Amino acid sequence: xxxxxxxxxxxxxxxxxxxxxxxxxxxxxxxxxxxxxxxxxxxxxxxxxxxxxxxxxxxxxxxxxxxxxxxxxxxxxxxxxxxxxxxxxxxxxxxxxxxxxxxxxxxxxxxxxxxxxxxxxxxxxxxxxxxxxxxxxxxxxxxxxxxxxxxxxxxxxxxxxxxxxxxxxxxxxxxxxxxxxxxxxxxxxxxxxxxxxxxxxxxxxxxxxxxxxxxxxxxxxxxxxxxxxxxxxxxxxxxxxxxxxxxxxxxxxxxxxxxxxxxxxxxxxxxxxxxxxxxx
DNA sequence: CGGATTTGACCGCG
DNA sequence: CGCGGTCAAATCCG
Numbered sequence: 334x335x336x337x338x339x340x341x342x343x344x345x346x347x348x349x350x351x352x353x354x355x356x357x358x359x360x361x362x363x364x365x366x367x368x369x370x371x372x373x374x375x376x377x378x379x380x381x382x383x384x385x386x387x388x389x390x391x392x393x394x395x396x397x398x399x400x401x402x403x404x405x406x407x408x409x410x411x412x413x414x415x416x417x418x419x420x421x422x423x424x425x426x427x428x429x430x431x432x433x434x435x436x437x438x439x440x441x442x443x444x445x446x447x448x449x450x451x452x453x454x455x456x457x458x459x460x461x462x463x464x465x466x467x468x469x470x471x472x473x474x475x476x477x478x479x480x481x482x483x484x485x486x487x488x489x490x491x492x493x494x495x496x497x498x499x500x501x502x503x504x505x506x507x508x509x510x511x512x513x514x515x516x517x518x519x520x521x522x523x524x525x526x527x528x529x530x531x532x533x534x535x536x537x538x539x540x541x542x543x544x545x546x547x548x549x550x551x552x553x554x555x556x557x558x559x560x561x562x563x564x565x566x567x568x569x570x571x572x573x574x575x576x577x578x579x580x581x582x583x584x585x586x587x588x589x590x591x592x593x594x595x596x597x598x599x600x601x602x603x604x605x606x607x608x609x610x611x612x613x
Numbered sequence: 614c615g616g617a618t619t620t621g622a623c624c625g626c627g
Numbered sequence: 628c629g630c631g632g633t634c635a636a637a638t639c640c641g
Contacts, residue, residue, distance in 0.1 A: 468616090468617065468618085469617075469618055469619080470618090470632095470633070470634075470635095471619090471620085471632070472618090472619075472620075473630090475631075476629090476630065476631090482631085482632090484632070484633075486633095488616095500632090
């Protein structure tokens with residue numbers, strides 16, 4: 334099952350490369366488009382290699398593929414690995430989650446890279462596409478950067494006093510990649526869009542009053558938190574509000590997928606790569 | 614007409 | 628003093 338999921342992830346990445354190549358072939362007359370497509374194709378092939386290597390290194394057993402949408406928290410300690418047990422469709426499987434623990438001082442600030450899905454999306458980049466609504470309040474030329482940095486704050490700052498902010502900076506070397514730096518979490522009532530939440534009737538329940546998500550474990554234990562903005566199909570950020578509390582689990586898509594943590598809680602945001610369970 | 618964006622001015626920090 | 632972040636008036640847009 335896991336090897337199937339991993340193979341599916343690899344196939345998906347290869348299909349994407351194929352599609353991009355097709356797009357390139359159709360647009361050979363347009364230099365700008367070619368320039369934009371080439372690094373995306375290279376990146377897709379690179380990812381495929383990483384997935385294949387990771388797959389092989391684990392003898393066909395599951396391990397989360399590394400991703401082009403790598404989360405890059407500001408401050409990292411040595412990455413740790415932990416095991417979780419997931420029970421799905423009656424069978425219990427074991428899968429590895431690669432965790433990175435961020436020290437507490439960066440609790441309200443983190444960075445990720447976002448790759449835009451289409452070059453046609455233009456210069457505004459991933460601005461509004463993370464499940465929250467943002468209001469742009471500034472733009473600044475940054476010394477040594479090709480592209481200006483855009484400043485956004487949550488639309489609900491005035492109405493709810495929501496402190497969430499983000500900065501979006503287009504990458505110098507790959508125009509299809511945006512560096513997004515988030516500052517503070519949302520305290521407004523707005524929820525990530527429906528498709529970005531955990532599955533219906535699944536492991537996640539949202540508490541609208543608190544803008545929170547509850548992760549219910551098989552044993553009845555419940556962790557309360559809030560889903561951080563979605564960074565892509567394969568990553569989600571879990572930020573414990575206190576030890577032993579984790580942010581809601583993303584990715585149970587259309588199935589009930591109880592998650593059981595094997596180990597103690599950690600203080601600080603925890604990034605989890607475990608996309609193989611819900612990747613197409 | 615109201616909300617969002619643009620953009621030059623302003624401010625604080627190193 | 629320079630740079631990055633924010634403010635706010637002007638402008639845009641649905």
